[in-house]
Amino acid sequence: MSVLTPAAADVAAPEPSVARTTGRRSPRLVLTIALFLLPAVALVAVLMILPFLETIYRSFFVDNGFTRTWAGVDNYVTLFTSAGFGQTVLNTLMWVAGTLALPVVIGLLVAVGTHGLRWGNAARFSLVLPYALSGAATAVVWTFVLRDDGALNGGLAALGLADLQQGWLLHWPLNTVVMILASTWQGTGVAVILFLIGLQAIPPSTVEAARLDGASGVRLFWHITLPQLRPITVVVVGISVVNSLKTFDIVWLLTQGGPGTASETLALSMYRETFTLARYGAGAAVAVVLTLVVVAASWIYLRRQLRTS
Secondary structure (H helix, E strand, C coil): CCCCCCHHHHHCCHHHHHHHCCCCCCCHHHHHHHEEEEEHHHEEEHHHHHHHHHHHHHHEECCCCCCEEEEHHHHHHHHCCCHHHHHHHHHHHHHHHHHHHHHHHHHHHHHHHHHHCCCHHHHHHHHHHHHHCCCCHHHHHHHHHHHCCCCCHHHHHHCHHHHCCHHHHHHHCHHHHHHHHHHHHCCCCCCHHHHHHHHCCCCCCHHHHHCCCCCCCCHHHHHHHHCCCCHHHHHHCCCCCCHCCCCHHHHHHHHCCCCCCCCCCCCHHHHHHHHCCCCCHHHHHHHHHHHHHHHHHHHHHHHHHHHHH
């Protein structure tokens, strides 16, 4: 008979808690976890999944709110073959590109440039403050700036630059560009906040070691700071893409998609079809297409980022 020393006995007989964590979860534990998750899952199902399924169902009907007639895929065919669909998709893509090129880049540069500065908080506050405004309030501010007799044209006239005065909201693509700039004014704040959180999570020892090795300025930012900000950059870009695809309020309040439908986005087309023209089936079809685009763009982006991380 072999005799185990106390140390050997500790190795041979793992503690019960360790044994439990390395084994399979008991049915009782699984049931407990499921009961805790059930309210959240039920809430998501009631508020999101079921309405989306109802929207898909309705998209196969000609529905004016009073009568409903089966139409099959006619609503989708009409949407994809309509004269303004290409313009709507182009506007949506412009919003995506503008949202990525401006708020994300500006937010990153502001966060990095003011991080650690004595007056950095005051500089950041001026950019973060507009984020507290709603889209409707932002549109009111920029209507005052961009209308024909607004602050921008008045300022140009006062500076002797009357030749540069424009009907900023009357012509495409100028109206879409200035609306993207207005959205940037509001949306840069959240990017600054998130990037600041990422900067505060970078270990100071990493930065100090890089400086001791001679890295500084752009080199320090590109090789040390930016790679450390990758996780938060994924979040910021993901939020920006989804928000740009769903852009509605500022476009509706500034141009209502005009002139005609020249500045419409997919979200605005969904609203117009549903609530202005009372074509609920056609509006549901646009909503389904928009949802699929948002989900597909988010899934492709996140899958690619998680695979390369």
